[in-house]
Amino acid sequence: MKKTESQLRMEISDLVKEYYDIRYAGRKYIPGETPVRYAGRIFDEKELQLLVDSSLDFWLTSGRYSEQFELDFAAFVGSEYAMLTNSGSSANLLALTALTSPLMGERRLKPGDEVITVAAGFPTTVNPIIQNNLVPVFLDVELGTYNIKVDDLEKAMSQNTRAIMLAHTLANPYDLERVMEFVHKHDLFLVEDCCDALGSTYNGKHVGTFGHVATCSFYPAHHITLGEGGMVFTNDDLIARAVTSFRDWGRDCYCKGGENNTCGKRYSGQYGQLPHGYDHKYVYSHIGYNLKVTDMQAAIGVAQMKKLPRFIEARKNNFKLWNEGLKQFEDHFILPEATYNSEPAWFAFPVSVREGAPFTRTELTNYLAAKGIETRNLFAGNITKQPAYLEIEKRVIGELKNTDFAMNNTFFFGTYPGMKPEMIEYSLEVILEFLMTIGTM
Ligand SMILES: Cc1ncc(COP(=O)(O)O)c(C=O)c1O
Incomplete structure (x- = not known):
C-alpha cells in the first residue's frame, strides 16, 4: 500500500534521529587532544529533524x-x-x-x-x-x-x-x-x-x-x-x-507571505504620486x-529556543567555574564583573592582562593556542584605529584609554554550553604551566 505523506515524514524523521546518533552523538572529550573551543553550535536530533x-x-x-x-x-x-x-x-x-x-x-x-x-x-x-x-x-x-x-x-x-x-x-x-x-x-x-x-x-x-x-x-x-x-x-x-x-x-x-489584502484596501489607496488604487503590494x-x-533556518531556531533556558544556565555555570579557577591569578589578570543588578547569560569570560604583568596577552594566548585552547580578542579593539574607520566622519570623546588598554591586553575564554568543566580544568592547568614556564609561580 502506498504510504501517506505524514507516514513518510515520520519515517524520515526517525531516520534523521538514527543518522544523528551515528554521526554526532556521544563524542568524548580527551584533555590535551580535543580542542577547547571558545564557542560552537549545540544541537541534537531535534534541530536536524525540524530542518x-x-x-x-x-x-x-x-x-x-x-x-x-x-x-x-x-x-x-x-x-x-x-x-x-x-x-x-x-x-x-x-x-x-x-x-x-x-x-x-x-x-x-x-x-x-x-x-x-x-x-x-x-x-x-x-x-x-x-x-x-x-x-x-x-x-x-x-x-x-x-x-x-x-x-x-x-x-x-x-x-x-x-x-x-x-x-x-x-x-x-x-x-x-x-x-x-x-x-x-x-x-x-x-x-x-x-x-x-x-x-x-x-x-x-x-x-x-x-x-x-x-x-x-x-x-x-x-x-x-x-x-x-x-x-x-x-x-x-x-x-x-x-x-x-x-x-x-x-x-x-x-x-505575510502567501496572504493578500490584509489592509482591506489593496486596490483603493492613494500613495505618493501613484495612480489611485495602485496595487498596495x-x-x-x-x-x-x-x-x-x-x-x-527558522526551523532550527524553533528547536533551539526550547534549549535556551538550559543553555543560559550552562553559560552562567561556566562563568562561575572560570571565575573560581582564575581568582588565584588575580595578581596578573583583571577578572570580569557583572553590572550591579544584572544577571548576565555570559557570552564569554573576558580577562585583561594587568599592566606590569611579566608577560603579554599575545604570549599567553599563543601558548594557550598551542595547547588547543581557543581564545578571542575583544572584537575590533579600538574601532577608530581600524583601517575602514580612519576617514569616517566621527567625534571621539576623551582619550579612549581603557579601549586602547582592552585592544592590547584583553581576551576571552568561552562559556558556551559545549565547554565542559574538564575543559576549564585543563585550561587552568595550562595557564599555571605557562606561568611556571616564565618563572612567575
Ligand atoms: C555585539 C555584536 N553585534 C552584532 C554582531 C553581528 O551579528 P552577526 O554575526 O549575526 O551578523 C555581533 C556578532 O557576533 C556582535 O558580537
Missing part, C-alpha cells in the same frame, strides 16, 4: 517556522514584536534604519545627527550609523565590564545628539538605569544590541526591553544559532512596521532591502 521537515515543505522563504520562531522569541524576552532577519548585523541595520523612517515623524533621525556608541566593540554595531549618514560619537569603556563609561555620557552630548546605540558587551548589561535616565532626560532613542546577550537580565527584566528597539544574533557563536540569523525586537508599533518594511524591500504592504514607502531568512 529536514521544513525542507520537505519546500516553502524556502519565511513561512510557518519563521512565524513560530518569532512568537517563541517574543514570548521569551517579553517583547511585543520580534522580526526575524538574516543576521545580527542586518538586525542592527534594520533597527537603526527604522529610526530614520518618516513613520517616526519629527523624531526621525536625519543625516548628520549624532549617535553615541563606544569604540570597543563589534563593527556592525557601529556600521549602521555610518550607513545611514549619521555621525558616531565614540566613548570609552570601563575595564572589567567593557561597557560604556556612563559618567562620560554628558560629555558626549551636542545639539545634534539623537540616539544611543550600544551592545551589552559579552552579555554583561550596561547600567541600564543610568543610560535610560540619560535617554529620557535628552529625549533620545536607545538601540540595544543584544547580539551577544540573549537571556541576560537587568533588574529581573530581559535586556532589549529597556530601549526603543533591540537586536539579537544567531550566528553559531551565540546563545542559540540558525547558522545565520538575527532578530529585531520592540514594543513600538511604528518601529516594528518600519523594520518590517525595510526588511521586506521597503514595501508598504504588511501582508507594490507600494514602497521606504528605501528598503531584502533581509529575510529561509524557513529552514
Whole structure:
C-alpha cells in the first residue's frame, strides 16, 4: 500500500534521529587532544529533524517556522514584536534604519545627527550609523565590564545628539538605569544590541526591553544559532512596521507571505504620486532591502529556543567555574564583573592582562593556542584605529584609554554550553604551566 505523506515524514524523521546518533552523538572529550573551543553550535536530533521537515515543505522563504520562531522569541524576552532577519548585523541595520523612517515623524533621525556608541566593540554595531549618514560619537569603556563609561555620557552630548546605540558587551548589561535616565532626560532613542546577550537580565527584566528597539544574533557563536540569523525586537508599533518594511524591500504592504489584502484596501489607496488604487503590494514607502531568512533556518531556531533556558544556565555555570579557577591569578589578570543588578547569560569570560604583568596577552594566548585552547580578542579593539574607520566622519570623546588598554591586553575564554568543566580544568592547568614556564609561580 502506498504510504501517506505524514507516514513518510515520520519515517524520515526517525531516520534523521538514527543518522544523528551515528554521526554526532556521544563524542568524548580527551584533555590535551580535543580542542577547547571558545564557542560552537549545540544541537541534537531535534534541530536536524525540524530542518529536514521544513525542507520537505519546500516553502524556502519565511513561512510557518519563521512565524513560530518569532512568537517563541517574543514570548521569551517579553517583547511585543520580534522580526526575524538574516543576521545580527542586518538586525542592527534594520533597527537603526527604522529610526530614520518618516513613520517616526519629527523624531526621525536625519543625516548628520549624532549617535553615541563606544569604540570597543563589534563593527556592525557601529556600521549602521555610518550607513545611514549619521555621525558616531565614540566613548570609552570601563575595564572589567567593557561597557560604556556612563559618567562620560554628558560629555558626549551636542545639539545634534539623537540616539544611543550600544551592545551589552559579552552579555554583561550596561547600567541600564543610568543610560535610560540619560535617554529620557535628552529625549533620545536607545538601540540595544543584544547580539551577544540573549537571556541576560537587568533588574529581573530581559535586556532589549529597556530601549526603543533591540537586536539579537544567531550566528553559531551565540546563545542559540540558525547558522545565520538575527532578530529585531520592540514594543513600538511604528518601529516594528518600519523594520518590517525595510526588511521586506521597503514595501508598504504588511501582508505575510502567501496572504493578500490584509489592509482591506489593496486596490483603493492613494500613495505618493501613484495612480489611485495602485496595487498596495507594490507600494514602497521606504528605501528598503531584502533581509529575510529561509524557513529552514527558522526551523532550527524553533528547536533551539526550547534549549535556551538550559543553555543560559550552562553559560552562567561556566562563568562561575572560570571565575573560581582564575581568582588565584588575580595578581596578573583583571577578572570580569557583572553590572550591579544584572544577571548576565555570559557570552564569554573576558580577562585583561594587568599592566606590569611579566608577560603579554599575545604570549599567553599563543601558548594557550598551542595547547588547543581557543581564545578571542575583544572584537575590533579600538574601532577608530581600524583601517575602514580612519576617514569616517566621527567625534571621539576623551582619550579612549581603557579601549586602547582592552585592544592590547584583553581576551576571552568561552562559556558556551559545549565547554565542559574538564575543559576549564585543563585550561587552568595550562595557564599555571605557562606561568611556571616564565618563572612567575
Ligand atoms: C555585539 C555584536 N553585534 C552584532 C554582531 C553581528 O551579528 P552577526 O554575526 O549575526 O551578523 C555581533 C556578532 O557576533 C556582535 O558580537
